[in-house]
Amino acid sequence: MIAFTGSAQKEVYDVISYTLPAGWKKDPKEKSLQIYITDNKTGEYALALMVNSTESSEPASGNFNKFWATMVKGTVNVSEEPTMLPPVKDHEWDITSGWANYTDGANKGIVTQKTATGYGKMTTVIVMTNTSKYQTDLDNLLNSIGFTALTTIQEQNTSPSTGVDNPSIAGLWVRYLVETSGTFSNGMPMPTAGYFRYEYRFNPDGTYRYLEKTFSVYSKNIIFGYETGTWSVNGDKLTIKPLQGKSEEWSKSASGRTSEWGSRVKSVNRKLETVTYTYKLHYYSGMNETDLLLQYAKPTERDGRQSNDDNHVNEWSYSPRALDKSLIDLPPGTKISFNARR
Structure with a gap:
């Protein structure tokens, strides 16, 4: 050479x-x-x-x-x-x-x-x-x-606590994905107008809210879901315990705009799944960003499947976002309280 x-x-x-x-x-x-x-x-x-x-x-x-x-x-x-x-x-x-x-x-x-x-x-x-x-x-x-070697922030190692004693986790963490069409331009997949959005809001008092919204150009309805409950940390383990939640379908707006809602088509009580994740905070120097990585041995109700290998651990990455910058808007008339029943 x-x-x-x-x-x-x-x-x-x-x-x-x-x-x-x-x-x-x-x-x-x-x-x-x-x-x-x-x-x-x-x-x-x-x-x-x-x-x-x-x-x-x-x-x-x-x-x-x-x-x-x-x-x-x-x-x-x-x-x-x-x-x-x-x-x-x-x-x-x-x-x-x-x-x-x-x-x-x-x-x-x-x-x-x-x-x-x-x-x-x-x-x-x-x-x-x-x-x-x-x-x-x-x-x-x-x-x-x-x-480039990416610097890793050392995993949190704290005594058993609620979120109030671990402010590094408190805040809004999001996973926003863009839907692609299956066609390519210059080797890159072409996006549609659709999207898949998931987010956790961990409050310092140990309560949380989870939101998800799917708007696919290939689906008739908008998928929306939410949970509220409690969260706690023990060393490198993050336990999320939902206490209430809904899974819903909404029709799309007659205008066709992806930011608007039609009417509620279906609403059912959400399957509540308590999960204890292994978690890490990773700093990526190339992006100048610290992400929250959640690991679990199998797919979860909230996070879905991240690995097609049943013997390979699932890992989901959530990026930090300002509390007032959420891209998931609530459907008309929907109010979600953080007053979880402990």
């Missing part, structure tokens, strides 16, 4: 560090960065797509396969299984890499994928070229790619 000279400067995108080859251009997107070089006369090109890190509790092989199926095979025609390279470690990242030949219309080339799994996250770099003209650039680029 070709060594880098001392003049080459590392650049950073999200948690990915790399050295930009001379003459290459950048094309930043909302959730990815593409760098590329093209020969307009011959149609020869080389490019690399770097994807924002996202939460994941899947093993490294599962994340590699997921990216390969959606972003490689969803973009070009790959008729063979990828040739896998030996896995390596970069800090606490597990790096899984593989390559294959591809066709894209009249173009033929090679695609290489390098996927990193660690710190409850996953990310990937996909490199493609239809020529050997830029092979030196690609070798240098692939050798330069690294993944």
Whole structure:
């Protein structure tokens, strides 16, 4: 492999560090960065797509396969299984890499994928070229790619208590997901107008409120649910005990707006499930954010399923948000009290 000279400067995108080859251009997107070089006369090109890190509790092989199926095979025609390279470690990242030949219309080339799994996250770099003209650039680029070590805040270790003695957990924690259409543009899944939103509000007095709202363009109704109850901490264990709650369906507004409600279609008492999670507070330097990570051996009524492997622990990541910045609006006439019955 070709060594880098001392003049080459590392650049950073999200948690990915790399050295930009001379003459290459950048094309930043909302959730990815593409760098590329093209020969307009011959149609020869080389490019690399770097994807924002996202939460994941899947093993490294599962994340590699997921990216390969959606972003490689969803973009070009790959008729063979990828040739896998030996896995390596970069800090606490597990790096899984593989390559294959591809066709894209009249173009033929090679695609290489390098996927990193660690710190409850996953990310990937996909490199493609239809020529050997830029092979030196690609070798240098692939050798330069690294993944930033994410600093972990030490897990809380407190004596048995209610939330009032653990103000670091008190506040609003959210998991907001965007619905995608199944189609791709520049290797990225295209969003619909739909969304999936989940949030916990832990009060300092040991009470909590949980809200969830699903607005899918593929579903007839809006799904809404809530719980109230109590929470407590014992070392690295967070126990959430719901005392009341509802699961509801609402029709969509006649205007079609995703922020409006129609009328209540169905309302039933929610199944109340007390869960004792293993929890962590993780600081991600690439995002300058401390997230609340909840782990449990199986899917829960509130959080759902996060792993398709029944033998793999489920982990859910919730981001902090100001109390007045919740994106879940209550349906018309709905009032939820925090006065939980202990």
